[in-house]
Every structure is written in structure tokens, then in C-alpha cells.
Amino acid sequence: MVIVLRDIARNYLPRKPHYWYARIKLATDPLYTGVGAVLAETCEPLLDLGCGIGLLAHALRAQGFSGRYLGVDIDEEKIASARTAAARARLIGVHFETHDLAHGFPAHRGSVALLDIVQFLPPDAQDALLEAAIASLSPGAVLVMRTGLHREGWRLRFTRGVDRFARITRWMNVGPQRYPRREDLEQRFARHGLNATFAPLSGRLPFENWLICARREIASSNPSDPMTALKPD
Template sequence: MENPRDETTAHEPACARVAARFPRGWLRSYVKSKLRRDPIFPAACELLHDSDEPILDVGCGVGLLAFYLRERGCTQSIIGLDVDARKIRHANDAAASRYHDVSFHEQDVQEPIAEFHGNVVLFDVLHYLPLTEQTSLLVRLKESIAPGGVLIIRDCPRDGSLRFWMTWLAEKFAQAVSWNLNTPLHFPTRAQINDVFSESEFAREIRPLWGASPFNNHIFIFRPRARLTVPAAE
């Protein structure tokens, strides 16, 4: 995907350019270090780079994925939704006049989402929702994946491992310093995510993606299988 000699869209300079869109201080430092260290951003870029379909970023936070993809040369239209008005404001401020065809909207994704067809991403959001709401959101999102599109989920499966508890602790800390929403946490099991997508309809890949972190992050990739069409009888 990336031409190693093309410095303009390489990972490190892309992270620096996104960070420069945020006000100096802790937010800029957070953005820079998060983009540089979190392997979900280059992994998503790899999966989405060659798709012409638009992207829906559910629980987009301050819009990091959208900006990162643009700086890596992705040109699809990108819509971000998040319930946190503060983060949506930061995202819109950062996007202003540099990132075209990128829009961010304040929305609780437990409420109905406007009709969309394309690629869908859901990074570190599910565990903020009660389990029944998680299933209901996934059922709705799977209808939004275009044929040839992909749904990418990143979350921390509840498996009782040391890594799981490290993630839980880090999330509690982020809530305590009031960056993340202070709601009860409901980390799903791997099966609770996987079972929403029938084997006959979706190909899948589920694997750890924790990079150098001590966390239990996994990536879940679901692609609709091509439907066999039976020719109509003459």
C-alpha cells in the first residue's frame, strides 16, 4: 500500500501532521503519542486504503482515524459519530479547512443512525454500552456494510486474563481523569461479538492487536460473503 520512498504519506509524518491540527499542550501530545503507538491506525489504513466505499466511524472521539487516513492518502468520504459534544467540537476544529469530505456529528449511537452503506469502524466503543445495546448496535451496523466493504471492531474481550485486567484498570483511570465517559463498563466476550455475524453470511478474522501495550486489544474484521444469485427460471 505505502510506497516506502513516498515520505508524504508515511506513518510518522502523517501522525505529526494530524497532531499539529490540535491545540498545543496535553491534547496535541496525547494525539501524537496515541497515533504513533496504537497499531489500530496503520491496521485500519491497510484494510481501508484500497476501498472506494465511504467510511462510518462509530464513536469517533476527536476524529483521529479520519485525519490519519487522510494523511496516509485515503480519499473516501468519512463520517464520524460520537455522543461526546466536547470531542466532536475538537474534531470539527481540527478538520476545519484541511480535511475535505470529513464530517463529525454529535450522536448517541444507541439511537437510530441515518442510513449508511460502506465500511464501518467501531474502535473501543462497545464496552461503554450495556450488553443488549452492544448486540443491537452490531445488528444494525452489519446492515450498513456494503458488499465488498468491511466492518472493523477493536475492543478488549473479557477473558479474565492479566491483559484484560490491565485494560480495565487503564479505562478506569481514563474515566477518573474525565477524558472518557464515566459510565459503567461492559467488556464483551469474544463470542458476544462473533455470534452476531453468521458464518454463512460473513467471513471473519479475529486476532490480538496489542502492539507494545500491556492491554488485551483485539481486532475483529467482518466481510459480507458474496451472495449466490440463482438465475430466474425462463
């Protein structure tokens, strides 16, 4: 996997900052293999919201994910870089679009990835985004999120500091707004009949990071779930 990851980074040349970002992120961040493991059992189309330069698409294809992939991000330069790198790597069924999530949710049925983005949205927008993401899950699909959770401690203080630094360096166009509470997420997923798991995903890094996976089971029969109510008998 290490050699493959280095090959992935080369697709971002000659954009040196993106090349080095890809190399360092892929080598140090357990996110991409973690999401690959979550999606190993499904080939439902994946919508990656706030996809950045599209590293996830490369990492997923390297791990055998065969579903269609659409990555959207507000940042035109990152989307341009993502498109060039995916074309160079000859990724099939991978597309990128510039899209501001403040202006609505892209049409989609399948799985959804929300990786390091929810905390950058204002609270109302977070709620709307999560509801729209859950509504778009098809049977067998997964909502996979990475975020810090609101638990006071040094890890959250460090994570908030790094998220603020990303804003100062203009890697991000906004700073962190609110880190979700685990209880709120658990209640939301339960209301929609989703099976959710929360796993720490800090690896050896000092972040307050969690990999959260909410799955819509194929034979869900929760009568309070609006998706179940719509299903024919």
C-alpha cells in the same frame, strides 16, 4: 509516517490536551495503521462510531483511504475539536456530527468502524449497535472493531483498569460495561454471512486488544443472510 503523524497532531492546537493526546496516541497505538490496512481495499463510505477527536480520519487520509468519512460522538467538545482539526488539515469528504448512539443508529451504507467503544455500552445496546452496523454494510464494505475480548487474565484486568481510569479522569463519560466474547461475535458474523478475522492488536502495550474485521464479500451467496435474500437475481 512518523513525520506525517506529528503534522496531524499540530492541527489540534491550541487545544494542548488534544495535541498531546494525538501525538502520543498516533506514535504508540497500532490502531490507526491497523485500520488503514483493513480499509486499503475498499473506498466504501466509512461511519466511525464514537470517533472521539477524529484521529482516524487524518490517519486514513494519510494512508490513501479515499472514501467519504463521517465521524459521530456523544461528546460535543471532541466533535468541535475534530471539526476544527479536519478543516485545518483541509481533509476533503470528512464530516463530524454530535450523536448519542443510545438514541439510534445514523443512516448509513458502507463500512463501519467501532474502535474502543463497544465495551462502554450496556449489553443490550451492544447487541443493537452490532446488528445495526452489520445491516448497514454494503457489498465490499467492512465492519472494523477494536475491543478487548472477555478472556480472563492480566491483560483484561489492565485494560479494564485503564478504561475505568478514563472514566475517572472524565475522558470518557462512562466506564466499561462488558467486553464481548469472541464466540458470540463469531456466531453473529457467521449468521450474517460475513467473513471475520481476529488479530491481536496490543503491539508493545499491555492491553487485551483485538482488531476484528468482518467483511461483506461482494458476491456473498449465503442464503441465510437477510442481505442476500434481498438482492435481486
